[in-house]
Amino acid sequence: MKTKTNWTYQGEPFEEPNNKFGFVYLVSCIHPECSKQYIGRKFFYTNHGKKTMQKDSDWRTYKTSSKYVKIAIEEYGIENFTFEIIQVFETRAGVVSGEVEMQWEAKVLHAQDEAGERLYWNAAIGGIRFIAKERLSEEHKAKIGATKKGNKYMLGKPRSEETKNKLSVANKGKILTEEHRQKISEAKKGKVFSEEHKANLSKANKKRVATDETKAKMSAARTGVKRKPFSEEAKAKMSASAKKRKPKNET
Numbered sequence: 001m002k003t004k005t006n007w008t009y010q011g012e013p014f015e016e017p018n019n020k021f022g023f024v025y026l027v028s029c030i031h032p033e034c035s036k037q038y039i040g041r042k043f044f045y046t047n048h049g050k051k052t053m054q055k056d057s058d059w060r061t062y063k064t065s066s067k068y069v070k071i072a073i074e075e076y077g078i079e080n081f082t083f084e085i086i087q088v089f090e091t092r093a094g095v096v097s098g099e100v101e102m103q104w105e106a107k108v109l110h111a112q113d114e115a116g117e118r119l120y121w122n123a124a125i126g127g128i129r130f131i132a133k134e135r136l137s138e139e140h141k142a143k144i145g146a147t148k149k150g151n152k153y154m155l156g157k158p159r160s161e162e163t164k165n166k167l168s169v170a171n172k173g174k175i176l177t178e179e180h181r182q183k184i185s186e187a188k189k190g191k192v193f194s195e196e197h198k199a200n201l202s203k204a205n206k207k208r209v210a211t212d213e214t215k216a217k218m219s220a221a222r223t224g225v226k227r228k229p230f231s232e233e234a235k236a237k238m239s240a241s242a243k244k245r246k247p248k249n250e251t
Contacts, residue, residue, distance in 0.1 A: 002058070002061035002062055003061060003078070004061055005059075005060065005062060005063055005083050006083060007025075007059075007060075007084075007085055008083070008084050009084070009085040013172070017059075017088070020089060021043065021044060021045075021088070021089050021090055021091050021094065021095055022042055022043035022061075022092070022094075023044075023085045023087065023088045023089065023095065024039065024040070024085075024087050024089075024095065025039070025040055025041070025083060025085050025086060026085045026086050027064050027082070027084075028081065028084070029072055029076060029080060029081055033076070034072060034076055035113075036118070036119060036120060037120050038064055038122055039086075039102055039120065040064055040065060040066065040105050040122075041095050041096065041098070041099040041110055042059050043059070043095065044057060044059055045057055049154035063078075063081075063083070066121050066122070068123070071119050072121070077232065078136070086102060087102075094142070096126070099126060099156055103125045103126065104125060106120065108120040109124075111125075161200070198244045
């Protein structure tokens with residue numbers, strides 16, 4: 001006879017699904033001779049594609065689908081196991097992808113303790129068996145990590161003219177929120193540009209010609225705005241820059 005499983009969720013007993021689709025769970029053995037775990041998934045209903053035919057699944061008495069966990073339960077006793085719901089989901093896709101993501105993050109296929117024993121009973125990720133004999137070396141993992149750091153938006157990767165035009169069209173007319181502007185401002189603070197970068201920016205700005213509409217907007221934005229006094233450092237830079245300029249009547 002099947003017994004009720006003592007499912008817990010966020011530290012409390014879990015009783016009703018409340019229209020949720022399913023969950024991802026963690027079974028843990030707490031016996032002194034065994035500390036393995038298992039990550040799996042379970043749906044609350046059967047015939048989930050047809051709401052009129054939906055029936056409760058056996059989730060209330062369900063323990064696991066893993067034969068290894070079932071053998072361990074028989075060996076160590078059900079009292080030495082905990083059954084924890086990690087997260088509940090509203091959709092089938094959420095349950096399926098949630099299981100894969102959690103199994104992958106936990107490295108269920110390769111995680112080991114100090115003695116070299118596997119930490120999880122899982123023999124597959126998302127129902128797909130691929131415990132490979134070969135694995136990525138630490139050197140290759142470091143290289144992959146290095147390519148991701150500071151390059152979230154593909155910075156430094158050249159874009160085609162077609163891509164640039166698409167981005168330009170997509171961004172036209174966009175109105176940034178104050179929060180978005182603040183984030184951009186914070187991200188730019190403390191950035192130090194190379195001399196080459198500064199030269200490129202200078203060249204690009206010299207080619208820009210403001211339209212009458214843009215000039216009007218800039219003028220309106222400055223109207224009534226009291227300019228902050230320049231610092232002594234700024235004044236010195238402006239003076240030095242002015243000295244380098246040639247008078248307009250010189251050729």
